[in-house]
Amino acid sequence: RSQNVGIGLARIKLPFDEIKEKIRKMEDNSFTADQLQNLSDFLPNGDEKETLKSYNGEFDLLGKAEKYMTTMLDLPTAAKRIKCMLYKQLFKSRMTELKSMISTVEGACDDCKLSAKFKKVLKTILKVGNTLNDTGEQQGFSIESLSKLSAAKAFDNKTSILQYVIMVIQKNDPTCLMFPEELSHVTEASKYTMEMITGERNGMKNGLDSCSRIIADIVKLETAESVGKDHIGHSVPTPDNPNGMLVHNAITTTATMEKFITDVSLVYIHA
Numbered sequence: 001r002s003q004n005v006g007i008g009l010a011r012i013k014l015p016f017d018e019i020k021e022k023i024r025k026m027e028d029n030s031f032t033a034d035q036l037q038n039l040s041d042f043l044p045n046g047d048e049k050e051t052l053k054s055y056n057g058e059f060d061l062l063g064k065a066e067k068y069m070t071t072m073l074d075l076p077t078a079a080k081r082i083k084c085m086l087y088k089q090l091f092k093s094r095m096t097e098l099k100s101m102i103s104t105v106e107g108a109c110d111d112c113k114l115s116a117k118f119k120k121v122l123k124t125i126l127k128v129g130n131t132l133n134d135t136g137e138q139q140g141f142s143i144e145s146l147s148k149l150s151a152a153k154a155f156d157n158k159t160s161i162l163q164y165v166i167m168v169i170q171k172n173d174p175t176c177l178m179f180p181e182e183l184s185h186v187t188e189a190s191k192y193t194m195e196m197i198t199g200e201r202n203g204m205k206n207g208l209d210s211c212s213r214i215i216a217d218i219v220k221l222e223t224a225e226s227v228g229k230d231h232i233g234h235s236v237p238t239p240d241n242p243n244g245m246l247v248h249n250a251i252t253t254t255a256t257m258e259k260f261i262t263d264v265s266l267v268y269i270h271a
Contacts, residue, residue, distance in 0.1 A: 005065035008038040016071040023078055028085035036089060040082040044069035077218050084211040091204065095260055098200055101192050108189035117179035121169060124176075125149070128165055205261050 012019065012035050019039065022030045031039065042065070044052060052070050055062075062070060072078050112118060125146070130138055132154065149162035159167075169176050180186075 002063055002065040005042045005068065006063070008042060009064060009068055011035065012039070016068050019068075020071050020075050020078070023072075023081050023085070024075055026081050026085050028088050031085070031089075033086060033089045036082055036086045040079060040086070042068060043072055043079055043082075049073065077221070080214045080218060084214055087207050087211050091208075094200070094204060098197065098204070101197055101200075104185055105189045105192055105197070107185035108183070111183040111185050115179055115182035117176045117182055120173060120176045121165075121179055124169055125165055128154075128161060128168065132161070201261060208258065208261065 012031070014022075014030075023039070028036070048069055052066065052073060055066075055070075059067065059070065075081075126138070126141060129141060129145075149165065150160050152161045153159065154161050154164040166177065
């Protein structure tokens with residue numbers, strides 16, 4: 001473990017005290033997502049904490065891994081802070097990916113609604129279906145019934161309804177058979193399900209709620225610890241405290257993230 005920690009920390013060109021300070025202030029832009037994950041993984045576990053606390057020798061005699069762990073002992077909320085920093089780091093890429101998925105699905109919906117050729121094909125299917133069923137002029141049909149056209153038989157019990165529809169279109173307006181050219185987004189959109197999109201949205205929402213609770217807990221803890229002390233290092237939410245910006249930034253960032261998540265919900269409520 002010491003060897004792995006040493007290799008991972010070698011990629012972060014900052015003194016350990018500076019790393020601790022940046023984590024305390026939750027300056028996530030100072031690290032990559034991989035670096036944050038390493039910093040979290042390399043925090044001392046229960047046994048390591050006890051071993052390091054019992055060490056009475058000189059700090060400079062410690063190995064690189066032990067020096068990092070010893071430094072981070074002074075920040076017991078490090079794991080929680082890094083969790084929030086990592087969530088924020090990954091939120092932008094997740095947001096971009098989710099936006100792309102939604103945009104593709106919306107594009108596919110627009111393709112289907114605006115394609116004149118596709119509408120004519122659906123109109124032909126409706127007419128053929130009304131004729132075969134002899135139940136009067138139905139105004140529509142279910143999406144699920146489209147997948148059954150190739151199995152259901154037409155008048156001669158040999159030709160499928162799908163084949164018959166194609167024959168009718170070929171005879172009257174063959175250009176309509178080129179309708180897939182007007183549905184450019186559909187193939188890509190078919191990779192996404194509503195469950196996938198709402199699942200990702202819910203995951204982002206749950207992560208955001210968790211980070212909000214962590215921030216609130218940290219502020220509450222450190223506010224209590226700093227009562228009666230001139231300890232400007234704590235994240236007490238006062239204008240005179242530089243680390244009070246932690247709270248301000250968290251509120252601002254959370255509001256932006258919350259708005260995006262809400263917008264995703266509205267898109268699907270509208271759909």
